[in-house]
Amino acid sequence: xxxxxxxxxxxxxxxxxxxxxxxxxxxxxxxxxxxxxxxxxxxxxxxxxxxxxxxxxxxxxxxxxxxxxxxxxxxxxxxxxxxxxxxxxxxxxxxxxxxxxxxxxxxxxxxxxxxxxxxxxxxxxxxxxxxxxxxxxxxxxxxxxxxxxxxxxxxxxxxxxxxxxxxxxxxxxxxxxxxxxxxxxxxxxxxxxxxxxxxxxxxxxxxxxxxxxxxxxxxxxxxxxxxxxxxxxxxxxxxxxxxxxxxxxxxxxxxxxxxxxxxxxxxxxxxxxxxxxxxxxxxxxxxxxxxxxxxxxxxxxxxxxxxxxxxxxxxxxxxxxxxxxxxxxxxxxxxxxxxxxxxxxxxxxxxxxxxxxxxxxxxxxxxxxxxxxxxxxxxxxxxxxxxxxxxxxxxxxxxxxxxxxxxxxxxxxxxxxxxxxxxxxxxxxxxxxxxxxxxxxxxxxxxxxxxxxxxxxxxxxxxxxxxxxxxxxxxxxxxxxxxxxxxxxxxxxxxxxxxxxxxxxxxxxxxxxxxxxxxxxxxxxxxxxxxxxxxxxxxxxxxxxxxxxxxxxxxxxxxxxxxxxxxxxxxxxxxxxxxxxxxxxxxxxxxxxxxxxxxxxxxxxxxxxxxxxxxxxxxxxxxxxxxxxxxxxxxxxxxxxxxxxxxxxxxxxxxxxxxxxxxxxxxxxxxxxxxxxxxxxxxxxxxxxx
Numbered sequence: 001x002x003x004x005x006x007x008x009x010x011x012x013x014x015x016x017x018x019x020x021x022x023x024x025x026x027x028x029x030x031x032x033x034x035x036x037x038x039x040x041x042x043x044x045x046x047x048x049x050x051x052x053x054x055x056x057x058x059x060x061x062x063x064x065x066x067x068x069x070x071x072x073x074x075x076x077x078x079x080x081x082x083x084x085x086x087x088x089x090x091x092x093x094x095x096x097x098x099x100x101x102x103x104x105x106x107x108x109x110x111x112x113x114x115x116x117x118x119x120x121x122x123x124x125x126x127x128x129x130x131x132x133x134x135x136x137x138x139x140x141x142x143x144x145x146x147x148x149x150x151x152x153x154x155x156x157x158x159x160x161x162x163x164x165x166x167x168x169x170x171x172x173x174x175x176x177x178x179x180x181x182x183x184x185x186x187x188x189x190x191x192x193x194x195x196x197x198x199x200x201x202x203x204x205x206x207x208x209x210x211x212x213x214x215x216x217x218x219x220x221x222x223x224x225x226x227x228x229x230x231x232x233x234x235x236x237x238x239x240x241x242x243x244x245x246x247x248x249x250x251x252x253x254x255x256x257x258x259x260x261x262x263x264x265x266x267x268x269x270x271x272x273x274x275x276x277x278x279x280x281x282x283x284x285x286x287x288x289x290x291x292x293x294x295x296x297x298x299x300x301x302x303x304x305x306x307x308x309x310x311x312x313x314x315x316x317x318x319x320x321x322x323x324x325x326x327x328x329x330x331x332x333x334x335x336x337x338x339x340x341x342x343x344x345x346x347x348x349x350x351x352x353x354x355x356x357x358x359x360x361x362x363x364x365x366x367x368x369x370x371x372x373x374x375x376x377x378x379x380x381x382x383x384x385x386x387x388x389x390x391x392x393x394x395x396x397x398x399x400x401x402x403x404x405x406x407x408x409x410x411x412x413x414x415x416x417x418x419x420x421x422x423x424x425x426x427x428x429x430x431x432x433x434x435x436x437x438x439x440x441x442x443x444x445x446x447x448x449x450x451x452x453x454x455x456x457x458x459x460x461x462x463x464x465x466x467x468x469x470x471x472x473x474x475x476x477x478x479x480x481x482x483x484x485x486x487x488x489x490x491x492x493x494x495x496x497x498x499x500x501x502x503x504x505x506x507x508x509x510x511x512x513x514x515x516x517x518x519x520x521x522x523x524x525x526x527x528x529x530x531x532x533x534x535x536x537x538x539x540x541x542x543x544x545x546x547x548x549x550x551x552x553x554x555x556x557x558x559x560x561x562x563x564x565x566x567x568x569x570x571x572x573x574x575x576x577x578x579x580x581x582x583x584x585x586x587x588x589x590x591x592x593x594x595x596x597x598x599x600x601x602x603x604x605x606x607x608x609x610x611x612x613x614x615x616x617x618x619x620x621x622x623x624x625x626x627x628x629x630x631x632x633x634x635x636x637x638x639x640x641x642x643x644x645x646x647x648x649x650x651x652x653x654x655x656x657x658x659x660x661x662x663x664x665x666x667x668x669x670x671x672x673x674x675x676x677x678x679x680x681x682x683x684x685x686x687x688x689x690x
Contacts, residue, residue, distance in 0.1 A: 035137075040121075041070045041130040045091055048130060057106055070131070074114075075103045087116070094120045094128055101138055113138040155229040157207055158214035166228035166236050170288045173240055174281070185225075185248055185280045187237035188295040189217075189255065192273035192307045193417070193450065194233040200421045200458050201268070208265045209272070220258045224251070245280075245312070252276050252310030260308065275302040276310045284313040297321050304379060305624060316601075327380050330366065335389050340364055342397050343561035346570075346577060347412065347532055347554045350546055354575040357410030357444065359554060360398040361561050362390070373628070382418060391419045392428055399436035399443065401564050405571055412444040412474060420451045423458075426465040433469065440470030446497065448476045460490065467492045474532070478520060488527060496524045498550070500535025507540045507584075514544060521549045539583045557581045597634040598622070616646070616656045625653045 037051035047065050055062040090097040096119040104112040118133030153165040176182050198206040217227050217235060225239035259274040277298025285291040294313040302311035344358035364372050381387040395413055402411040419425055433440050451459060474495040498520055506513035524531045533545045536555030545553055558577045562570060594609045607621035625648040633641045642658040
């Protein structure tokens with residue numbers, strides 16, 4: 001009986017040892033796979049056991065770690081404050097913990113994370129013996145979590161903060177308990193002509209361009225603020241703290257200048273622009289919604305003002321935004337109701353003084369507001385893409401009207417950059433020519449320099465296709481944009497149009513405009529091209545243009561734009577053109593220095609008259625005033641004169657009086673005969689100089 005019991009005991013012991021060896025082997029194999037590891041400490045928190053593979057990751061041998069504090073396996077710093085408190089808390093309170101993330105003290109450049117689980121070990125009398133636990137590698141999981149976080153908070157293309165993170169950061173600033181800490185400035189940026197790059201050169205080029213824009217923007221803003229991409233070609237800059245208006249202006253201009261420099265993408269030269277709107281806490285709002293909305297309104301004002309500029313928010317931009325929104329809807333209705341008209345301004349051969357053709361000029365007789373200036377609605381049409389429909393209508397209508405006129409007459413039609421980027425343009429032109437039955441050589445397409453902003457094969461292909469139809473090509477507004485002589489030798493132009501800004505003031509003593517016009521004429525002649533001088537209004541300008549050798553002239557000196565019926569009747573009387581107009585470009589001016597008060601609507605501004613004539617003056621003190629803006633100028637007590645801004649450059653503008661003045665030798669002013677009423681201008685909020 002005893003022998004049988006001893007045998008049974010030996011068998012149990014053998015089975016127990018076998019189970020232990022099996023368990024030990026399985027644990028060793030598990031450790032060897034690197035999927036997990038084990039650890040044990042004594043009652044003082046010193047390592048009693050550690051898996052060999054963990055010791056290897058730490059660059060140690062297991063024996064070297066025995067007796068070291070368990071916490072030495074981890075990097076416990078301020079960035080991991082929550083993990084540090086949790087791990088130390090559990091070890092000190094001898095409580096169980098599970099799946100705690102901890103940064104391993106591997107000493108490697110690449111971070112390694114572990115998930116650690118532990119529980120206290122007790123003897124049969126519940127005395128604490130230490131901790132036993134396990135761990136798993138958490139590195140890939142943490143990388144995935146970090147990637148998800150980046151997707152949620154960063155723009156995947158440019159690596160800038162995204163809309164969510166920028167909004168979060170702005171809210172953090174605005175929720176500060178101290179009023180002084182809430183002060184900040186918001187820039188909203190929009191890239192000019194980016195859509196054209198995307199449409200003509202493809203989205204990969206557009207993406208590469210956005211990356212370079214992001215880099216330039218970060219470099220320009222530097223440590224002054226936070227830069228983010230909101231989506232598409234929209235960017236945002238948040239500047240914390242109080243920044244003077246002058247510094248904001250300078251930063252806005254630096255941003256525009258930086259982003260407007262040419263880019264090189266896959267060996268291609270790409271040029272775009274940028275516009276920005278600025279809002280400041282608390283002048284322009286105290287909540288994120290108000291600041292963003294008002295910065296957006298300022299951005300629209302910057303774009304409407306001609307792009308490539310910055311604009312501060314002003315209260316009356318709300319009414320302008322509503323007006324613009326209504327104008328956009330009215331444009332859509334006008335297209336559906338065929339409310340547009342074409343008027344035709346004659347182009348006269350300088351040598352023969354005969355009409356050689358007309359330029360087709362679009363007019364819109366608004367059902368409520370009457371005729372609107374194209375400068376008011378064309379930019380809206382371009383922004384909304386409606387210019388494509390309008391441009392196609394202009395082309396068809398101009399060709400139809402041309403078919404009623406003599407074969408020697410040409411018609412010039414403007415083609416916008418958006419139309420030029422449309423691959424279907426040659427087909428549209430060919431259909432207009434075919435349906436009207438005109439000779440292709442009678443159609444002259446006027447194209448601005450903006451189509452050359454991107455050195456792209458599609459640009460050359462489009463020129464070749466249009467020229468292949470037999471049409472003539474004219475370079476419009478030469479010298480006012482990104483002028484380059486390089487494209488003149490490549491593009492098959494038949495004519496260069498000299499912008500009226502060079503004609504204006506060309507006869508004034510000391511002006512360089514005449515020399516510029518002469519250079520353009522010589523250049524065109526050497527390339528076998530004709531020239532047309534635009535905006536000629538006075539006899540002395542006409543004499544100068546003739547003397548400089550311009551081949552054609554277009555301007556009020558011969559004719560104002562004519563309706564189709566009037567143009568047809570005009571051609572019936574013959575092609576001879578007679579110059580009629582004032583001899584001098586402007587009335588003699590007196591130099592003076594007089595402070596005046598200018599009133600626009602309910603807003604009043606201080607200005608300084610630098611020179612004055614009987615019909616107008618140059619006034620200093622307001623920045624970037626839109627042409628057409630009306631003022632009441634308080635020259636002296638009880639002497640108020642209505643005037644309209646005709647041009648503006650930086651803080652100076654030229655105004656035309658609604659009445660003709662009488663001036664004495666001392667600059668005294670008396671109102672004389674009535675002049676024509678000033679043209680209606682846009683209601684705008686103006687900005688004081690400085």
